[in-house]
Amino acid sequence: MRRTILAIALFLTVAIGLSGMPVLAWEPATPVSSNAVYLVNSDTGSVIYEKNATQKIYPASITKLTTSLVVMDKYANSLDTVITVTKEDLATIAGTGSSVLGLKVGEQISVRQLLHGMLIKSGNDCAVVLARATSGSIPNFVSAMNAKAKKLGATHTHYANPDGLHDPNHYTTAADVYKIAHTFMSSDFLADVVDTPSYTVPATNVTPAVKIQNTNSLIVGGSPYYLSDVKGIKTGTTTEAGACLVSIAQRKALTYYAIVMGGTETTAGSTVNNTAFADTKALYQWVLKDFKMRQLLDTTTPQEQVPLQYASKQKNITLVPEKQFNSLLPTSVTAASVKLVPHNLPKQIAAPVKQGQRVCTADVMLNNQKLGTIWLVASQDAARSTPLYIMATASAFFNSIWFKIVCVLIDVLFILYLVWAHNAGHRRRGGRGQNRGNYRR
Incomplete structure (x- = not known):
């Protein structure tokens, strides 16, 4: 299923032509209170909504996405490798009061189970054990994390630890987190882990089997934040980072990522109010209901006409889009609202011209927003008249x-x-x- 979705995503991306990653100024139906937000349709690369997306922020346990990627670089084909927990591992997070799976010194547990404990329960003890086992030491592992972030294009990200505990030199941006999350979800194993509402960690040599629940309330049935379209990914919370949630939602072969950072979490009795969860759910309900993929341009409708030189049978050549142009837009937007703005449209074209010959590019505009860029091409062949060409050449020479x-x-x-x-x-x-x-x- 995931491969099918990726194939559809590739088709849609190609259909966009030269569009790149357009940023559109749509406003959500419900105001967003979290500090930094990045809502992306990954099929087209369209940024549906952003707020402080390039602002420096603290990632908290969202860090564990990169931790997982570095671990998978070594253990992807040997997930059942058993690791022994050391005293030094647990000393790394002792006294922090942070979220843990509850590992014990001398406990023997597989990489597979450690990844489940780190991603589902957000266990910091799992993160440091995996880091030490993967790279030999925490500093070596952190260096690998920073190298991985750079390789993924997350150039405004820097890590100081594998678990996300606060450090002034441990930061990222919402836009960078999207790049990391997108790569993370390309792993079938990791994608399955973060889409697991609850999981039973098998018994080890020192600990009985334990059932853990996912910290992401959007995938936990019965939660007020539950949304069936959401398939992960990771929560994070520290005082400095606020409440954070990186998630993915899929409906009708369209995939969205919501990076919501810097929310608040308060408790009233038994009720936990998490604005990162609330903002994420509202964003998905808005985009899943109000947006759909629209074909705005086809390859047959004329867009421009250019005079021909040296052609006796026709005076003009008609230009059409090289490829059909699709864009994810609100259902209220009509194709008639879309305009083409050509770049370097020639005053005339010399025959012969071949059907499909590229002539110029054009921006696809909706009001003042650029949806993408396409090529305009000749809609048909145009033969050159030899007498006209000779006369024109001679005239041009003598003049x-x-x-x-x-x-x-x-x-x-x-x-x-x-x-x-x-x-x-x-x-x-x-x-x-x-x-x-x-x-x-």
Whole structure:
């Protein structure tokens, strides 16, 4: 199923043409209170909504997405490798009061179970054990995390630990988190883990089996934040980072990522109010209901006409889009609202022209928003008329500046020749007269 969705995503991305990653100024139906938000349709790369997306923020346990990627680089094909928990591992997070699975010194547990404990229950003890086992030490692992972030294009991200506990030098941006999350979800194993509402960690040599519940309330049935379209991904909370949630939702072959950071979490009796959860659910309900994929341009409807040179059977060539153009838009937007703004549209085109020949690019505009860029191409062949071409070429030559320069040079040379000939004749006549005078004496 996931491969099918990825294939559809690739098709839709190609159908966009040259659009890149357009950022559109849509406003959600419900105001967003969280500090930094990045809502993306990953099929087209369209940023549906953003708020402080490039602002420096603290990631809390969202860090564990990168932790998982570095671990998978080593253990993807050996997830059942057993690791022994050490005293030094647990000392790393002792006294922090942070979320843990409850590992014990000497406990033997597989990489697979540690990843479940880290991603579902957000166990910091699992994170440090995995880091040490993967790279030999926490500093070495953190270096690998920073290298991984850089490789993924998360250039405004820096890590100081594998668990997300606060450190002033441990930061990211919502836009960077999207890049990391998108790569994270390309792993079938990791995607399945974070879409698990609850999980039973098997018994180990020192601990009986334990059932853990996912910290992401949007995938837990019975939660007021539950939304069936959501398939993960990870929560995070510290005082400095606030309440954070990175998630993915899928409906009708469309996939969205919501990066919601810097929310608040308060408790009233037994009720927990988490604005990161509330904002995420509201964003998904809005985009899943009000947006759909629209075909705005096809490959047959004429968009521009350009005069032809050297063609006897037709005066103009019609330009059409090279590819159909699809865009994710609110259902209230009509195709008639979309306009094309060509770049470097030629005043005329010289025949011969081949059908499909690229002529110029054009921006696809909706009001003042750029949806993408396409190529405009010739809709048909246009043959060149040889007589017209010869006459036009000759006319162009005789009217060219070079022809005029040559004519002037010829005139100058001719005048110089006449002057030279005149002077030469005068000298010859003068010489003959001198000779006759000498003879008479």
